[in-house]
Amino acid sequence: MDDDDRVFRALADPTRRLLLDRLFARDGRTLTDLESGLEMTRFGVMKHLKVLEGADLVVARRSGREKLHFLNPVPIRLIHDRWIDKYTERRVAALTELKNQLEEDTA
Amino acid sequence: MTTMAAKTTTATTQVYRVYIKATPEAVWDAITNPDWTDRYGYGGRAQYDLRPGGAYRGLANAGMRAMGAPEVAVDGEVIEADPPRKLVQTWRMVMGEAMAAEGFTRLTYEIEAGKGGVTKLTVVHELEGAPQVALLVSGGMEDQGAGGGWSWVLSGLKTVLETGASLDPLPAAHD
Numbered sequence: 001m002d003d004d005d006r007v008f009r010a011l012a013d014p015t016r017r018l019l020l021d022r023l024f025a026r027d028g029r030t031l032t033d034l035e036s037g038l039e040m041t042r043f044g045v046m047k048h049l050k051v052l053e054g055a056d057l058v059v060a061r062r063s064g065r066e067k068l069h070f071l072n073p074v075p076i077r078l079i080h081d082r083w084i085d086k087y088t089e090r091r092v093a094a095l096t097e098l099k100n101q102l103e104e105d106t107a
Numbered sequence: 108m109t110t111m112a113a114k115t116t117t118a119t120t121q122v123y124r125v126y127i128k129a130t131p132e133a134v135w136d137a138i139t140n141p142d143w144t145d146r147y148g149y150g151g152r153a154q155y156d157l158r159p160g161g162a163y164r165g166l167a168n169a170g171m172r173a174m175g176a177p178e179v180a181v182d183g184e185v186i187e188a189d190p191p192r193k194l195v196q197t198w199r200m201v202m203g204e205a206m207a208a209e210g211f212t213r214l215t216y217e218i219e220a221g222k223g224g225v226t227k228l229t230v231v232h233e234l235e236g237a238p239q240v241a242l243l244v245s246g247g248m249e250d251q252g253a254g255g256g257w258s259w260v261l262s263g264l265k266t267v268l269e270t271g272a273s274l275d276p277l278p279a280a281h282d
Contacts, residue, residue, distance in 0.1 A: 003126070028120050059122045059229070070122035073246070077258035078125075078265070 003056075007075045010055035015040065016048050020057060023071035030066050119237075121245060123230040125261040129268040131218045131226050135191035137264055138216055141166075146273050147263030149254055151180055157188040163196050176202055183211060192218055198232070200240050209237035228264075230257055 001009070010016055015038075022034060035045040049069060052058040059072045127134055137143040141152035150168040155161065165181035172178065180202045187195040197211040213233040221227050234241040242248055246256030254260075267273055 028122075056124055056126070059124050061122060061231075070120070072122060072124050073258045074123050074125045074261050077246075077255065077262045081259075081262045081266070 003075065004079060006055040007057065007079060010051050010057055013048070013051075015044075016052055019045070019048060019052060020071060023058065023069060027070050028063075028068045030068060034069060119233065119235045119241065121232045121234060121241065121257065123232075123257045123261055125228050125265050126221065126225050127228060127265045127268050128225050130224070131191040131220050133268055134218050134226050134228055134264075135194075137268055138194065139190075143267070147267045148260030149180070155185065155188075157185060157190070157194075159185060159187060161185040161188070163198070167202065171202070183214070186213075200243065206237075206239050206243065209240050212237050212240060228261070230261065232257065 011020075018038075019034060023029060031042065031046065031049070034049070035042055038045060049058060049060075053060060056072055056075050059070045060067050061070065062068075129137075137147075139153060139155045139157060141154065144153040144165075145151060145168065149165075149171075151166040151171070154164040154166065156163070161184065163181075163183040163185055164179050166178060167176040167180040171180065180200070182199055182201055183197040185194070185196050187193060194216040196214050198214040199211045200206040200209075212235075215229075215231040215233075217227075217229040217231070219227045219229075232244055234244070243253055244256045246254075246258055249255045249259070255262075263273070
């Protein structure tokens with residue numbers, strides 16, 4: 001499995017995307033903090049974090065006695081820069097704009 | 108959230124990691140040698156006096172200067188230089204008064220040789236008291252033409268080391 005495969009596999013799960021969203025909202029969090037409010041066992045959250053770390057979307061670092069988890073957006077950026085930039089950025093931007101517009105109208 | 112756990116976390120540090128098919132020495136060079144630093148990311152030449160207390164200056168690129176930017180975009184001081192493994196420095200954005208007023212942040216590059224000729228580069232940027240600089244380096248100002256921050260810089264660094272080709276320089280704001 002290459003790096004891109006690992007990223008796509010890690011992203012292909014709603015719980016893992018939720019964990020990334022939580023880190024995007026506030027970075028550098030402990031496991032205890034990340035699992036709060038999730039209907040999942042600590043072990044389950046740990047397993048998902050392991051997959052995210054394996055894809056380098058999350059980097060864990062020690063800070064004193066705590067292990068903090070940080071969102072690493074670089075793998076997604078690499079996919080963006082290598083593929084999306086190459087031939088679709090304008091169309092993606094236009095579609096994203098349209099989607100935002102439509103969602104605003106219905107909100 | 109106002110849990111006890113939330114209070115103990117570090118929300119002001121950003122961590123970035125990239126794997127590059129190059130030697131640790133090449134990665135060190137790409138960070139500290141101006142002939143490399145002008146080929147990716149913001150494209151300015153870096154000037155390092157690589158010893159504790161030595162000066163660091165990140166120069167504005169030609170395009171920025173043509174638009175009236177000062178010669179020096181970023182300044183700081185080297186705290187620790189251990190080539191090709193670790194570089195710790197202070198880092199202050201001096202382009203723009205508001206960001207300059209946020210003062211010095213702390214930046215650490217960690218370079219580790221891995222298997223198969225792949226080197227792991229980790230960038231830790233401690234941004235306490237620098238919310239605007241934090242937004243800039245996170246890529247949050249890219250739609251204003253301010254570049255994509257660290258993930259964009261590191262993507263460019265990887266590309267230039269692995270292929271010799273430069274990604275586009277500082278992209279224009281989207282129309």
